[in-house]
Amino acid sequence: NAGVTQTPKFQVLKTGQSMTLQCAQDMNHEYMSWYRQDPGMGLRLIHYSVGAGITDQGEVPNGYNVSRSTTEDFPLRLLSAAPSQTSVYFCASSPDRGDVYGYTFGSGTRLTVV
Amino acid sequence: GNSVTQMEGPVTLSEEAFLTINCTYTATGYPSLFWYVQYPGEGLQLLLKATKADDKGSNKGFEATYRKETTSFHLEKGSVQVSDSAVYFCALRTFSGGYNKLIFGAGTRLAVHP
Numbered sequence: 001n002a003g004v005t006q007t008p009k010f011q012v013l014k015t016g017q018s019m020t021l022q023c024a025q026d027m028n029h030e031y032m033s034w035y036r037q038d039p040g041m042g043l044r045l046i047h048y049s050v051g052a053g054i055t056d057q058g059e060v061p062n063g064y065n066v067s068r069s070t071t072e073d074f075p076l077r078l079l080s081a082a083p084s085q086t087s088v089y090f091c092a093s094s095p096d097r098g099d100v101y102g103y104t105f106g107s108g109t110r111l112t113v114v
Numbered sequence: 115g116n117s118v119t120q121m122e123g124p125v126t127l128s129e130e131a132f133l134t135i136n137c138t139y140t141a142t143g144y145p146s147l148f149w150y151v152q153y154p155g156e157g158l159q160l161l162l163k164a165t166k167a168d169d170k171g172s173n174k175g176f177e178a179t180y181r182k183e184t185t186s187f188h189l190e191k192g193s194v195q196v197s198d199s200a201v202y203f204c205a206l207r208t209f210s211g212g213y214n215k216l217i218f219g220a221g222t223r224l225a226v227h228p
Contacts, residue, residue, distance in 0.1 A: 105158040
């Protein structure tokens with residue numbers, strides 16, 4: 001049971017480049033979400049999904065797109081990278097809203113935009 | 115709005131010392147409360163939770179009690195170990211802006227020395 005797998009672990013992009021951060025879970029969880037972690041700010045929700053085919057914006061969605069074609073995968077796309085998107089990105093999943101089982105987090109992707 | 119405030123770190127303790135990390139929250143309604151822990155180089159892990167007032171969450175020797183009257187959820191451990199060195203995040207789950215979301219505090223780094 002791999003849990004939540006994120007790739008890549010590290011990435012350096014040039015301003016204006018695009019890329020996709022991958023997230024996959026093998027626990028058949030309906031709820032998946034993407035957070036960014038910045039120093040002194042905790043984690044902030046970017047996008048989330050309550051099931052295959054259903055996504056919605058969180059509190060900091062600008063500059064990011066998501067899709068959920070399968071229960072397992074929830075990729076995050078950076079359309080045109082900016083230095084302000086330098087951060088550590090975490091994908092999380094849960095079988096419910098997070099009350100009973102909490103969220104399972106991946107190990108993160110550290111992104112630097114130069 | 116909904117928010118979580120944690121004591122600033124880092125917190126530095128000797129092994130076997132008593133630990134308290136303060137957490138207070140602002141929320142409408144009755145949010146569920148969580149403590150997550152992040153070990154170096156890893157994603158966040160659920161440490162403990164409480165879903166209603168006066169509930170006590172506990173795990174691995176850590177405890178926290180949901181205090182509605184003081185809107186607090188302080189984390190305590192009677193005797194810390196070097197292996198407890200990590201960053202601890204207090205969080206609340208609420209329904210806000212049309213979706214369920216976790217709101218995290220900024221995190222408190224704990225360093226335990228032998």
